[in-house]
Amino acid sequence: MLALPAKEQKHMSIVAGERTRTTAPNVHSDKVKQRTTARASEKIDSLPQDRKEKVLAVRHKLVVGKYAIKERLNIATDRLIEKLITKGMEENEIKSTTRRRQK
Numbered sequence: 066m067l068a069l070p071a072k073e074q075k076h077m078s079i080v081a082g083e084r085t086r087t088t089a090p091n092v093h094s095d096k097v098k099q100r101t102t103a104r105a106s107e108k109i110d111s112l113p114q115d116r117k118e119k120v121l122a123v124r125h126k127l128v129v130g131k132y133a134i135k136e137r138l139n140i141a142t143d144r145l146i147e148k149l150i151t152k153g154m155e156e157n158e159i160k161s162t163t164r165r166r167q168k
Contacts, residue, residue: 109120126132 109117112120123132127134
């Protein structure tokens with residue numbers, strides 16, 4: 066079977082007139098990961114020393130699988146919901162106070 070590269074199409078080849086996927090590595094994805102890692106490292110380096118240590122400790126726990134992501138996410142979600150509810154109640158209180166003053 067003769068396989069020819071398809072024009073202007075990455076990771077594709079033409080085999081007997083049909084397009085088939087090849088298993089070429091995703092270079093774009095690797096470059097994005099490298100850039101993201103580099104940016105994260107730069108940001109970590111710019112942090113104050115005590116904060117930097119905390120961030121690195123959390124990253125280490127994530128790598129070794131000892132960071133309770135679900136538990137932390139639940140706590141963060143609960144806090145966010147509380148803040149949104151509290152803010153909404155405060156805004157409603159301000160609106161009702163403003164209406165009373167206007168009457």
